[in-house]
Amino acid sequence: MKKIKYLVLIIVLLSTQLVCGQMVPPPPPGLSVDGGVIFLLASALIYGVAKLRN
Structure with missing residues (x-):
C-alpha cells in the first residue's frame, strides 16, 4: 500500500512538471x-x- 502511494505521488509530480513546461503565448x-x-x-x-x- 505504501508503494502505491509513492507511485501515485511521483506520477502526479511528474505530470504537473509536464503541464507547467508548456509555453502559452501572451494575449x-x-x-x-x-x-x-x-x-x-x-x-x-x-x-x-x-x-x-435569508
Missing part, C-alpha cells in the same frame, strides 16, 4: 475582457442578494 495588446467576468460578477451579485434576504 495581443488591446484584447477586451470576455463575457465570463460579467457573468461572474452578475452571479456574485445575485448570490449576495439571496444571502442577505
Whole structure:
C-alpha cells in the first residue's frame, strides 16, 4: 500500500512538471475582457442578494 502511494505521488509530480513546461503565448495588446467576468460578477451579485434576504 505504501508503494502505491509513492507511485501515485511521483506520477502526479511528474505530470504537473509536464503541464507547467508548456509555453502559452501572451494575449495581443488591446484584447477586451470576455463575457465570463460579467457573468461572474452578475452571479456574485445575485448570490449576495439571496444571502442577505435569508
